[in-house]
Amino acid sequence: MIGDIMNSAKKTSDSLDKDEDKLPVGESLGQDPVFDSLRKRGHRITAQRETILQIFREQPHGEHLSAEELHAKLLERGSNVSLATAYRTLKLLSSLGLLRELDFAEGHKHYELKQDTLPHQHIICTGCNLTLEFEDHFLEEAGQKIGSRYNFEVIDAQFKIFGLCPNCKLKRR
Amino acid sequence: MIGDIMNSAKKTSDSLDKDEDKLPVGESLGQDPVFDSLRKRGHRITAQRETILQIFREQPHGEHLSAEELHAKLLERGSNVSLATAYRTLKLLSSLGLLRELDFAEGHKHYELKQDTLPHQHIICTGCNLTLEFEDHFLEEAGQKIGSRYNFEVIDAQFKIFGLCPNCKLKRR
DNA sequence: ATTTATGCAAAGTTTTTGCAGGTTG
DNA sequence: CAACCTGCAAAAACTTTGCATAAAT
Secondary structure (H helix, E strand, O other): OOOOEEOOOOOOOOOOOOOOOOOOOOOOOOOOHHHHHHHHOOOOOOHHHHHHHHHHHHOOOOOOEOHHHHHHHHHHOOOOOOHHHHHHHHHHHHHOOOEEEEEOOOOOEEEEEOOOOOOOEEEEEOOOOOEEEEEEHHHHHHHHHHHHHOOOEEEEEEEEEEEEOHHHHHHOO | OOOOEEOOOOOOOOOOOOOOOOOOOOOOOOOOHHHHHHHHOOOOOOHHHHHHHHHHHHOOOOOOEOHHHHHHHHHHOOOOOOHHHHHHHHHHHHHOOOEEEEEOOOOOEEEEEOOOOOOOEEEEEOOOOOEEEEEEHHHHHHHHHHHHHOOOEEEEEEEEEEEEOHHHHHHOO
16 A cells, blocks of 8 residues: 555745845854754855755745746845856755755756655646645655665655646647 | 565666667558557657667666767667757657656756556666666556546656765765 | 658757855854 | 855757758658
């Protein structure tokens, strides 16, 4: 049988939030686990990285951002971070396992904050790109077990189902 | 517990095969299921498509090709198919569910022939891009069940594990 | 015949990089 | 102040497209 699938599917869409304050560098960054991970490997905490992280934290759970979308949000809030830096930061945070890098099939990647507490997987319509999410900690567990079988240190386990949504099933002749 | 994982992992690499004969158009294409799928939707059987399909069929199970790699193999065997056609064909065959479109994380897609009999999933090292495969029909089944729960017609279920291979685990300080 | 596919070259996207100047620890 | 980061603009990598010609049904 299948692991427990919490029926928490919802549509993926962009949320247009107002701009919010960005902290000045170094404000009460006491024990932030993300920043700790950065420091631990000799990376630095910059204003740009703080703002980017903040944006990801403000994203509703399950939303993901492309590099362009992140950049747009940065500009929206008056933070003049360059697109190049957005790309560099996304790559860095992903390599540290702090962001999750998602590939659907539209030619660019999406990123979301990694939160071990809320694994979630995707089911994608190849007809209209509708993306639903579902959660199944059984799958997460399977990833860990398979990884350790091959002596891998697992960073992320992704289960993706491609298919046709009810609508596109009909339209398809 | 986990479904049966057949320990059939192997490295992904390029096999340099010699060029082989390509059939002239229309030779004994009797009931080829791939060509049937094409015809059924009004697409045509061209020499280019035949050669491309043949290349995928000659690939050892588990190997995947990028558009560039496919194109290289086409040239190797003297088939002057343009890169544009390679891209167009890959897209077409994938949309028909005949090829499986794989995204690892290196900026381009890979494709492999879809064979329902031999599902396989990937575990990818984010340090060195080493890719191992494993099979687990339990996961395949899970994909079907989850898909039908959302009323999707499932085309493909992919389970991908990202992590650090034993080597990169060490090198990483 | 009619419709679909191909090749070419040009254009479009997405991502990376070199380098000079700025910032962090 | 040494090492690291950023912005900018240019380049690279990857993919799509317009159009005239060629091929398939």
